[in-house]
Amino acid sequence: MTRHLKVDAPIPDSPLDHMAQGVLGKPVSRLEGPLKVTGRATYAAEARPEGLLYGVLVQAAIPAGKVLSIGDAPGAMVVIHDPRLIRYAAQGMATEGPTAGPDEVEYMGQAIAVVVAEALEAAQAAAQALQVTYEAKDVPVDPEAVEPERPEDKQSATGDLDRAMQDASHTLDQIWHTPSHTAAAMEPHAATAEWSGDTLTVRAGYQMLATSREQLADAVGIKPDQVRLLAPYVGGGFGSKLGINADSVAAAIAAQQLGRPVQVVMTRQQVFDLAHRRSETRQRIRLACDTQGKLTGIGHEALVSNLPGVSFSEPVTQATPFTYQAAHRQIVHAIARVHRSCAGSVRAPGEAVGATVFECAMDELAETAGIDPVELRLRNIPDTEPCTGRPFSSHKLAEALREGAARFNWSDRRPTGQRREGDWYIGMGVASAVRVNSLIESRARVTLQADGRAIVETDMTDIGTGSYTILGQIAAETLGLAVDRVEVRLGDSDFPPASGSGGSFGAASSGTSVYLACAEIRSQIAALIGCDEADLTLQNGQVRTGNVSRPLDALLTGELTGDGHLEPGKTEDTVRQATWGSHWAEIAVNRWTGEVRVRRMLGVFACGRVLNEKTARSQCLGGMTFGLGMALTEAMAHDPRDGHIVTRDLAEYHIPCHADVPPLEVHFLTESDTYVGPLHAKGLGELGICGAGAAILNAIHNACGVRVRELPATPDKIIAGLQS
Incomplete structure (x- = not known):
């Protein structure tokens, strides 16, 4: 039998809150880990x-x-x-x-x-x-040398931004460039x-x-x-x-x-x-605020590139419409059709570069207005989605900023250029983290064998994110089994089609389909023991209802099979779904060489229910490292004559190495989002990158007064800024 769910309404009471096994959310090590470290996991x-x-x-x-x-x-x-x-x-x-x-x-x-x-x-x-x-x-191979397309459905405007800029007490109007990434x-x-x-x-x-x-x-x-x-x-x-x-x-x-x-x-x-690249971007940010730091105008213009005829274009401004409130707003999206390699989705398409630049602009406006950067952000968090008036499914940005400020000792931050240790300028920076959230249709099949072991089958993939483990934990929790009594089979298109891994929707989407399949098996177990599904408790291989308790394998006379089918529904449209967080960085800048050393980073994240604390933390560590690379080292260079990629290997395209990455701290906020299905879980894999680089770039300015608007912030750019 198939248990089907279309998420058309919030589910305030998650069934998983009433399960008894107690393995969901725990920092369970990867089930396939021993295979990988011994070379038995073949690629x-x-x-x-x-x-x-x-x-x-x-x-x-x-x-x-x-x-x-x-x-x-x-x-x-x-x-x-x-x-x-x-x-x-x-x-x-x-x-x-x-x-x-x-x-x-x-x-x-x-x-x-x-x-x-x-x-x-x-x-x-x-x-x-x-x-x-x-x-x-x-x-044409140069995005700046062609007349770009401006698709009508990617432009929006509310109010009069030009007038807001004229009337504002404080304004910002600057252009940033980010390079292509791989x-x-x-x-x-x-x-x-x-x-x-x-x-x-x-x-x-x-x-x-x-x-x-x-x-x-x-x-x-x-x-x-x-x-x-x-x-x-x-x-x-x-x-x-x-x-x-x-x-x-x-x-x-x-x-x-x-x-x-x-x-x-x-x-x-x-x-x-x-393999497709992330498009380079040219982003113009315009901000206007009053004397109290309340934003009156927000403008975000983005130029990206792609091959002729390719529908995808980097959604740079994806989060700009709902992150901060302002009465006058304008979004401009332009696409240069050039003959460089195909541009496509790279981790956190849109916010990875869009939020990074926008959060740098917010920091610069805070300095202009003489307002603490954290306080400026807190004063401009909207109650509902601007322009549409839709409620947020949940909103944790303010809590993430306050929690991060306390944990990072933000109150110790000094004004720009006033902290020195020998030849090193020391600075601290902050940025908000935001990423859109969604569910994708997903199916799974679960078989409970007569000996009380379970098999999970879905074509979901594990790209290093922990899918094997998370899906095993969901099945173990729902069926009352130890994790080692659940076998998870993934990555075979003969299995039921899942959401796949991407867009930070994989764990929540495929996880919900596994939960639904297990819930169907629970109903069959309830029928066997003679109770309603709601009155059933499964724990440690035991079946309990009222005063009756029996071993699960003694109750079963054969296999039980359940299929789960998740579909996104009306909640995708009735509320604004997003994940939230804050990034914090302390850096040192050498006054002679322009070298930047990141001393410490902290991330505070809200992503609904955390399905596995260890794998979730690992995802955030990876995202924060991505952000560090974006801020300081990573740039794909194209030959201006023919567009070919010059930096074609890891010797020329510099990703952060161990020596570049300091101890990273990750904290999760307790959150239960009722609009995203019975798991109350949301995406996390991409949130960790969104804004991480901005915290570092803002810290560089706090340290030495240099604003780098052409990423990455390499030593030559820092030295040029110090000299000027």
Whole structure:
């Protein structure tokens, strides 16, 4: 039987608050952890089916044009140049491929062919020696040099912002630039494909199996039910594995043509080229306030880029409409169509760069108005969503700011430039954290075996976030079992389709479907023992109702199966759902070298029910580290002549290393959001990055008076600021 829930109304009383097992929320270590640390958790590139061949991608050497011819590849079995490969790049959550003509190159580095050989080294050598001729054409590659599109549905205005700026006691009007970013997941993209008749099986790193299955079927030209995807272990994604990529398409086409399994693994440089980037941004922030610091005007203009014809554009201003109150508001969203690699979702698309810049602007306005930065934020938190008047499903920003200020000893902060330790300027900074929240349709199947053990099956993925453990805890809590008596099976498209991992909706969405499946089994257990489901207590493998108590395995005469089906409903529209927090940083700036050292960081977060304290904290630590990288080190550089990516590996694209990251402190606020389903849980994986970089940049200014508006804040920019 299937238990279905469409979240059309709040659920004030969560059934999970009345469960007796007591494992949900606890810091349970990852169930698959021993497999990973001993090397027994095999990833896509480690698959070794019999007869395996190796494919190496060939990339375009022009920014745009056509492929005219491809030469021979001595030492290789075959060179496959197929329109399906050249046209089907990373598609995020889309279910259909691009529609432009075959053989069209749209950016330098695009996959145009795959070379296949018996040995990887032979394929690599042949690919490097391959001669390709092109018909090149001139195309724009600089987002600042083209007239951008301004989609009508992405613009909004209320009141008269220009008048508010004229009449205000204090104003700010500044422009920030953020560079492109890459996800740079630990596991490079890889796919191993083999055919059995007309059925294709691909083992790869995917975040979302249900939509990736449709994409691959569309790319290869078969039906979705002819495709099976396997992704039991994924070494990170951060958005880059939301959809299929050239590795999957190339492996599938080659395996079909050659009648043998084919594996395609991207090099790190190819990952930078072919896995979509976060768009660079140019953001203009205008703020106006009265003498008391009450905002009267908010303007946020964003310019982003993408390839022609791609629907996605970085939603930079996503949180701006509801974070702070102001009567006069304007949102401008512009898209430059240029021939750089495809832009798509990278961890916390929108707020990661949008909230970071906006929170820097709030800090600057606070200084102009002579108001403490925390107090300025507190004075401008809205009671309802501005412009629409919708209530918030919950609102914890004020509490997060006050709690963080107390824990971080914000009262010890000194005015700009007044704290020195030898050659180091010391400063403290703050930023609000905000991220939209949503649920995604999700299904799961749970089987309770006759011996009292449970099996959870869903095509949900674990990309390092803890899905195996969290879903196991939900099932254990609901069925009254020890966690080690629950087996969680993930990452197989033959299982019921889940939400997938992305957008911070995975745990709450797939977790709710697992809970619903277990709740259906609870009703069957209640029928067996002869009571209402509400009168049933399951704990430690015992079934209790009233004065009756029996071992669960003694009560069962066979397997019980429940299916859970979650759908988002009216609460997605009737209330504004979001997660909240605050970021705090203390940094040191060297007066001679401009070096910035982060001394400590603190994050305070509200994300509804915390499903596992350990994995939740881990997500926040990762997000805060992402923010540190955004503020100080990370920048994807493009050649201005042809748009190709210059910083194509981890030697040139600088992510924070251990020495860059100080001890990080994470605290969770108690929150129960009744509008997000029976779990009362919301997204967390992306909240930790939203605003983290701003706290560091604001601390730099507090330390030495330098405002860096072109990220990242590298030493050369700090030195230039100190000199001026």
